[in-house]
Structure formats: C-alpha cells, structure tokens
Amino acid sequence: LSQLQALQALGINRISLGVQSFDDAILETMGRIHRYEDIEKAVGLIHQVFGRDANYSMDLISGVPGLTCAKWVETLQIATTRFQPAHLSVYDLQVEEGTVFGSWYSENNSKSPTSSEKNRASLPSEEFLAFFYKYGAGYLRTKGYEHYEVSSYAYRGSKDDHASPLRSRHNQIYWAPSSSWYAVGLGATSFVNGRLSARPKTLSDYHEWVEERRSRLTTVTPENEQSEALDEAATPEDMLTDVIMKRLRTSDGLDLGWVEEMYGQEVRGQVVEGAALGFELNMAELVPGEHGQEILRLKDPEGFLYSNYIISSIFAELGYE
Numbered sequence: 001l002s003q004l005q006a007l008q009a010l011g012i013n014r015i016s017l018g019v020q021s022f023d024d025a026i027l028e029t030m031g032r033i034h035r036y037e038d039i040e041k042a043v044g045l046i047h048q049v050f051g052r053d054a055n056y057s058m059d060l061i062s063g064v065p066g067l068t069c070a071k072w073v074e075t076l077q078i079a080t081t082r083f084q085p086a087h088l089s090v091y092d093l094q095v096e097e098g099t100v101f102g103s104w105y106s107e108n109n110s111k112s113p114t115s116s117e118k119n120r121a122s123l124p125s126e127e128f129l130a131f132f133y134k135y136g137a138g139y140l141r142t143k144g145y146e147h148y149e150v151s152s153y154a155y156r157g158s159k160d161d162h163a164s165p166l167r168s169r170h171n172q173i174y175w176a177p178s179s180s181w182y183a184v185g186l187g188a189t190s191f192v193n194g195r196l197s198a199r200p201k202t203l204s205d206y207h208e209w210v211e212e213r214r215s216r217l218t219t220v221t222p223e224n225e226q227s228e229a230l231d232e233a234a235t236p237e238d239m240l241t242d243v244i245m246k247r248l249r250t251s252d253g254l255d256l257g258w259v260e261e262m263y264g265q266e267v268r269g270q271v272v273e274g275a276a277l278g279f280e281l282n283m284a285e286l287v288p289g290e291h292g293q294e295i296l297r298l299k300d301p302e303g304f305l306y307s308n309y310i311i312s313s314i315f316a317e318l319g320y321e
C-alpha cells in the first residue's frame with residue numbers, strides 16, 4: 001500500500017500488472033510466484049489508492065503449456081467481468097533459447113525425455129494459437145475494448161468509432177514516425193535526434209555510469225545523451241523499416257503520404273506493391289486519412305495475426321533483407 005501511495009505522490013497515473021493467467025496451475029507451470037489471490041489483492045490496493053476508476057493495465061499470455069480453448073475463454077471472461085481494467089496487453093508465449101522453457105520445449109533437444117518431462121504439458125498447436133488470437137480480438141471488441149495494436153487493447157465502451165483515450169501514451173510515442181524519447185534504467189534505449197543510445201545493462205556498470213556523469217553533468221540533454229554505452233546513428237533505411245514495422249502493427253496504419261514525402265513516390269509504390277499479398281488475402285486495405293492521404297492498414301484480426309508475413313513481403317519489395 002505504501003509503495004502505491006508513493007507512486008501516486010510522484011504523479012504516476014497508470015499501473016501495469018503482469019498477471020499472465022488467472023489459473024494457479026498455469027502460473028505454476030510458467031514459474032510465476034504469484035497466484036490468483038495475489039492478483040485480487042493487488043487490484044484491490046490499486047482501487048484503494050487510485051479510486052474505483054483507477055487506470056491500470058493487465059498483461060495476459062496465451063500459448064502457454066496446458067492452456068485449452070475453454071481455459072482461454074475463461075481467462076478473458078475473468079479479465080473483463082471481474083476486473084475490467086482500462087487496458088489489456090495480450091501476448092503469445094515466446095519460447096527462447098537459453099531459458100528454462102527453451103530447454104524444455106526446444107526442437108533441437110536430442111536427449112531422451114525423463115518421466116517428469118513426459119508428463120509435462122505440451123505447447124498448444126499453431127491452430128490453437130490462431131484461435132486464441134482471433135477469439136480474443138473478437139471477444140474483447142464485444143466487451144468495449146479497442147484493438148489498437150497487435151497485442152494492445154484499450155477500453156472505450158460503446159464509442160467504437162473513436163480512438164480510446166486509454167491507449168498507452170508512451171507506446172504510441174514509440175510507434176509514431178519521427179518521434180524521440182528518453183529512457184532510463186538498466187539497458188534502457190533512448191532515441192534522440194535520430195540516434196539510438198542504450199544505457200549499461202548490469203547494475204554495477206550502470207552505477208559507475210551514473211557516478212561518472214554525476215561528476216560532470218547536471219542535466220541530460222540531446223547532446224550529452226549520445227555519450228552512452230551504445231550510440232548509433234539511424235540510417236534512412238533503418239528509419240523506414242522501423243516505421244513500417246511499427247505502424248502496420250497498429251490500427252492507425254502507415255501514412256503513405258508521409259512515406260512519399262520522406263522517401264519519394266517510387267518507395268511509396270514499392271510499399272503498396274509489397275502489400276499485394278495482404279490485399280489479395282483480404283488482410284490489408286487502403287483507407288483515406290484525416291487529411292486526404294492514403295493509409296495502408298492491416299485488418300483485425302487476420303491482418304494483425306499474419307502481419308510478419310505481410311511486412312516481410314514489403315521489405316522484400318523494397319530490397320531490404
């Protein structure tokens with residue numbers, strides 16, 4: 001409670017909870033130490049400090065071992081009926097090498113499975129993953145959530161013709177063309193004046209980095225921010241690929257007028273040509289923007305679900321690997 005009160009005193013107005021699941025057995029499988037009871041307590045404390053209309057977000061994960069279609073439906077029902085957070089982030093489980101899950105579910109694991117490994121719940125199939133995503137998008141829409149980015153949903157009630165005011169503001173800065181931001185903390189990456197700067201990743205290195213700058217700086221400016229552990233100038237190609245990848249993951253889409261203004265008519269044509277697969281499969285569309293420009297947008301949910309393939313096709317048309 002005191003921590004939440006301190007955050008409120010600092011002006012923090014949004015809390016994000018890494019819920020992942022409301023099922024204790026699935027949470028245990030994922031190696032999480034919290035349980036459903038802890039989620040209820042946390043939300044109760046948030047409401048106690050920030051009020052009944054507290055602005056908080058929940059992260060949910062699909063594609064975890066043991067997750068069935070029925071259990072996923074129940075997960076979404078609990079989220080929207082018992083809690084109804086202002087924002088939901090829904091992610092698919094990513095199994096990466098070097099992690100516990102990677103050692104359990106690696107396709108390259110040639111060792112004979114032990115008895116406990118044989119009893120371990122399997123990962124959902126690709127068909128189930130597609131169902132989880134599409135069902136989630138449709139269900140949350142009926143509950144008043146705007147699917148404004150591949151993994152992000154913001155509550156807007158019955159006003160389905162307007163952008164929700166509860167979208168994540170800081171994420172929208174990352175997704176906007178020609179935006180800049182400062183980031184703080186271990187490994188945090190800033191993007192200022194067209195340069196990407198990353199801070200040290202370990203606590204000891206970060207402490208030394210802070211002390212060194214404290215002795216010679218009083219404020220962080222665009223000029224001295226660039227003296228970081230990583231300092232790279234973004235090339236025009238980097239900028240374009242980054243904007244395409246981020247904007248096509250949002251419901252607002254990619255402003256083709258911006259592409260033409262920054263990179264020329266030929267590049268604009270290549271982007272549209274690269275999206276031909278999306279048009280053919282009815283997963284992408286061209287729609288008019290607020291100022292008369294054309295917007296390339298992926299449809300919800302199929303276009304979002306297969307966004308990586310459509311974006312890769314655009315990059316190939318542009319000649320980017």
